[in-house]
Amino acid sequence: MKRDRAWLLLYLATVIAATLIHDPRWLAVGLALVVLLAGREAGVLLRRAVLSVLAFNTLISLSYLGMAWWRDFSPWQTLLLLNLRVLLLTCLTFLFITRVNLFQALDFSRSLTYVLGLAYSQALTFSRAHDDFRYALASRSLQRPGLLDRYRASAAAVSWFIEKSLHAATQSSQALRSRGFFHD
Amino acid sequence: MTELRYRVVKPAPAGAQDADPVLAMVGVEHRYGAAEVLCGIDFVVHPAEKVVLLGCNGSGKSTLLKILNGLIAPTSGRFLYQGEEITPARLKIPALHRRFRSEVALLFQNPDAMLFNPTVFDEIAFGPRQTGLADVAERVRHWADQVGVSQHLKRPPFTLSGGEKQKVCLAALLALEPKVLLLDEPTAALDPRSTGWLVDFLSGLPITTLTTTHNLSLAPELGSRALVLGEDHRLIHDGSLHALLTDMERLAAANLVHTHRHRHGDIEHRHTHVHDWQ
Numbered sequence: 001m002k003r004d005r006a007w008l009l010l011y012l013a014t015v016i017a018a019t020l021i022h023d024p025r026w027l028a029v030g031l032a033l034v035v036l037l038a039g040r041e042a043g044v045l046l047r048r049a050v051l052s053v054l055a056f057n058t059l060i061s062l063s064y065l066g067m068a069w070w071r072d073f074s075p076w077q078t079l080l081l082l083n084l085r086v087l088l089l090t091c092l093t094f095l096f097i098t099r100v101n102l103f104q105a106l107d108f109s110r111s112l113t114y115v116l117g118l119a120y121s122q123a124l125t126f127s128r129a130h131d132d133f134r135y136a137l138a139s140r141s142l143q144r145p146g147l148l149d150r151y152r153a154s155a156a157a158v159s160w161f162i163e164k165s166l167h168a169a170t171q172s173s174q175a176l177r178s179r180g181f182f183h184d
Numbered sequence: 185m186t187e188l189r190y191r192v193v194k195p196a197p198a199g200a201q202d203a204d205p206v207l208a209m210v211g212v213e214h215r216y217g218a219a220e221v222l223c224g225i226d227f228v229v230h231p232a233e234k235v236v237l238l239g240c241n242g243s244g245k246s247t248l249l250k251i252l253n254g255l256i257a258p259t260s261g262r263f264l265y266q267g268e269e270i271t272p273a274r275l276k277i278p279a280l281h282r283r284f285r286s287e288v289a290l291l292f293q294n295p296d297a298m299l300f301n302p303t304v305f306d307e308i309a310f311g312p313r314q315t316g317l318a319d320v321a322e323r324v325r326h327w328a329d330q331v332g333v334s335q336h337l338k339r340p341p342f343t344l345s346g347g348e349k350q351k352v353c354l355a356a357l358l359a360l361e362p363k364v365l366l367l368d369e370p371t372a373a374l375d376p377r378s379t380g381w382l383v384d385f386l387s388g389l390p391i392t393t394l395t396t397t398h399n400l401s402l403a404p405e406l407g408s409r410a411l412v413l414g415e416d417h418r419l420i421h422d423g424s425l426h427a428l429l430t431d432m433e434r435l436a437a438a439n440l441v442h443t444h445r446h447r448h449g450d451i452e453h454r455h456t457h458v459h460d461w462q
Contacts, residue, residue, distance in 0.1 A: 135250060135253075136297040138255060142286055143278075156296075
């Protein structure tokens with residue numbers, strides 16, 4: 001069995017385990033192990049993971065706190081469990097995609113490799129476009145852009161991404177159909 | 185085979201070459217992770233020069249423009265604007281940031297990346313409004329008229345065609361009357377008529393322009409001096425565009441010309457040449 005495929009299986013098993021474990025201490029141990037495995041990139045990995053989940057977890061945590069206050073029960077165990085689990089899974093996924101060649105891990109399946117190729121090319125295109133949107137606003141701003149300008153720039157970018165995604169999805173499915181990928 | 189057509193581009197004003205450089209790259213190198221995208225780049229650009237930056241896809245043209253616009257810092261080496269070093273960190277100095285951003289403008293290859301205001305009027309007014317000028321509306325109408333989008337001032341920019349969007353972006357940048365205009369493949373999304381309009385418009389602008397393109401047949405229309413980035417991400421030519429266009433060996437080294445089999449009447453042969461294409 002190839003190394004990358006072995007890592008993929010280990011990753012999937014760990015994801016399942018992390019969702020079945022309900023003791024925050026074990027999740028904390030798992031998180032510590034993942035951070036240790038990252039070695040010198042541990043700080044970057046942790047920072048990236050925290051920033052990625054910050055908005056979503058804060059919203060969920062505050063909502064749960066509000067509900068706990070309203071119904072008068074202690075929320076801390078659940079909140080700790082939830083945040084640790086999300087952070088562990090995020091760190092694990094970021095570490096996995098930087099260390100493992102997904103194309104080699106999935107090369108046993110032509111279909112999965114196709115899907116991965118499409119997703120990867122879309123991600124690269126969108127990443128470059130996202131940089132361009134960010135740079136364009138910076139380039140045109142003589143002073144720090146105001147909240148309204150930043151909101152408008154973000155809305156324009158999101159709208160462009162949605163439009164491009166729909167267009168790209170249509171093109172991709174047509175290209176795959178043209179190459180005989182779908183048999184309907 | 186298509187012959188290259190030459191057109192005399194208005195030379196820089198007398199004495200411009202003696203003036204201090206407006207842009208200077210000194211030993212610039214840049215990497216994205218392990219990938220080298222620019223290597224040992226040295227050149228200067230004088231006021232009112234029209235420079236064309238040529239290179240095949242992936243040679244580092246867009247990265248070079250981003251460094252020239254202070255959006256990214258070179259991994260090593262220095263970029264100077266009017267003798268002052270420019271990096272994203274140095275642009276945190278408010279006075280320098282304000283001066284540089286109002287004097288050096290970048291037209292992105294994808295106009296959609298630049299458009300986010302509710303109307304074309306607001307889009308063009310975005311820059312001037314930040315300067316606190318009293319004649320914002322007058323400036324907007326002037327530049328909308330110059331680029332030919334006056335009839336669209338009340339429309340959202342997202343509803344315009346690719347060529348119209350490009351014109352709105354240009355008007356939005358020119359409304360600040362920059363001293364340097366950097367253009368990243370400005371004709372990539374334009375139809376032939378709009379390309380002709382842009383060539384005429386740019387040649388009449390009395391400012392420094394640096395335009396990237398991989399379209400060799402269009403290059404002489406955009407400037408008289410060429411900088412060429414090779415596939416090894418080094419500057420392999422800095423000089424007359426005319427001299428470059430007669431140097432097939434150098435053009436081939438930069439992957440700007442190609443060889444394929446073709447026919448002239450009954451004769452079939454191969455040679456290196458260039459096509460007109462967008």
